[in-house]
């Protein structure tokens with residue numbers, strides 16, 4: 001968790017961002033005050049003290065994310081980058097389409113979008129079920145107590161991405177090691193850097209292999225389609241494949257662990273889901289809204305002067321539209337701080353909004369439905385194997401999550 005004592009950034013006197021939470025199940029308390037009193041407000045980034053605009057109401061977050069006068073390009077001066085990256089390194093890395101604006105963004109997104117259609121994702125369902133069952137078989141064979149993050153939450157999305165990309169079966173263990181290291185905040189930056197590098201090299205070799213020996217997988221189809229109608233380069237396909245891993249792994253893993261925890265902590269709602277699995281899709285939407293784990297992962301920078309809720313944001317200024325705050329806006333979600341799996345929450349902004357809205361959202365929903373449904377069906381007496389107060393939550397401003405989730409049965 002972020003520290004609670006130091007609420008203002010010392011050099012600027014502005015409120016420091018990210019803001020502290022007092023309860024792991026609720027957004028920072030400050031958000032409700034911002035929505036009420038100053039829906040577009042100034043803050044200083046904890047990482048470097050730079051100022052940025054916080055946008056906190058549902059209406060205004062949607063407005064910013066739907067505005068073509070804002071850019072997602074993290075290399076632009078003023079972009080509110082929340083990780084410490086040296087400027088020369090930042091300028092040297094190629095952008096993925098997550099950080100591109102139109103029209104470049106559209107070219108790559110269009111190539112990839114058919115791969116994430118509901119039809120494609122539904123076709124993956126049986127394989128995802130198999131992956132989840134295998135992980136739960138291993139949990140049962142090992143016996144509790146164990147850490148649900150390493151036993152289930154991390155491997156499931158990683159193996160699903162392997163399936164999607166067409167990573168050969170024999171490479172899965174190595175792939176999982178790299179993916180795990182990249183998400184591991186307890187190892188050194190150097191070790192994480194090495195895992196990034198080795199994974200990049202691996203994905204590059206994988207794309208090259210698919211260019212000569214295609215299979216029935218996403219990379220092979222992208223290669224074939226691009227050959228028929230060239231729009232991108234080999235390096236772009238590598239970057240797209242790599243982006244899937246970064247964006248689809250830690251997010252889904254954290255939702256698996258946090259969602260399981262929230263259901264364990266709300267036994268009445270867990271009982272309702274167990275009694276009627278048809279409630280699962282609704283429960284998934286509500287858990288996505290409730291946690292909104294990618295709170296400020298939708299950072300932008302203004303390309304022109306824009307007016308949001310009566311405040312003018314000048315060209316070049318950084319903007320943080322806060323999904324978690326938007327999703328706790330009482331005018332849209334009454335009693336928003338209460339988890340209610342019966343509510344209709346699908347209009348939440350946990351997957352963002354506008355041209356960059358999560359391309360993997362259908363996949364994430366299916367993964368979460370299958371994981372929660374199967375876990376509580378196969379291990380109905382699953383319970384927390386630690387005191388709630390002992391759990392360690394990670395709040396690194398981009399993805400909210402949990403380090404470990406000890407469970408037993």
Ligand code: HEM
Nearest residue numbers: 097098247248251252255294298351352356358359360364
């Ligand atoms: C619960 C899980 C997930 C959450 C909460 C989540 C959240 C988000 C959010 C908020 C954005 C918008 C970023 C922005 O506007 O700047 C986004 C974009 C994206 N997500 Fe997800 N995501 C999840 C799972 C996935 C999965 C499983 C994949 C793919 C395997 C994926 C791939 C992407 C990609 C490629 C983008 C960039 C889209 C674009 O720029 O057009 N995500 N995600």
